[in-house]
Amino acid sequence: MSNISWVTVGMLCASNLVMAFAWYGHLKNMQNAPLWKVVLISWFIAIFEYALMIPANRIGHRTMTLEQLKITQEAISLLIFIPFSVVFMKSPITWNYFAAMICIMGAVYFIFRT
Numbered sequence: 001m002s003n004i005s006w007v008t009v010g011m012l013c014a015s016n017l018v019m020a021f022a023w024y025g026h027l028k029n030m031q032n033a034p035l036w037k038v039v040l041i042s043w044f045i046a047i048f049e050y051a052l053m054i055p056a057n058r059i060g061h062r063t064m065t066l067e068q069l070k071i072t073q074e075a076i077s078l079l080i081f082i083p084f085s086v087v088f089m090k091s092p093i094t095w096n097y098f099a100a101m102i103c104i105m106g107a108v109y110f111i112f113r114t
Contacts, residue, residue: 008060
């Protein structure tokens with residue numbers, strides 16, 4: 001994998017971590033807050049996700065196809081979401097996490113297969 005691809009993967013990991021908090025963090029910490037407040041706070045957090053995601057896709061598109069970028073992002077999203085769900089949200093690990101990961105890894109294999 002080229003250095004450009006590693007930069008892309010790193011930026012996508014960071015953006016997905018930020019986005020997990022923007023999309024789901026409020027479910028744990030702001031259950032009683034008014035919806036308008038939660039939306040504004042989530043948008044504020046999400047701006048940092050976009051500040052990482054957009055450049056990551058532009059950089060990654062130098063060495064990856066659009067389809068490879070999307071599947072890479074989906075795989076990273078699941079790799080970030082599972083620990084977020086278990087560690088931050090205190091959700092139990094279930095077999096379906098592993099089944100989903102196997103399916104996503106299959107998609108990664110087929111999209112990068114030459």
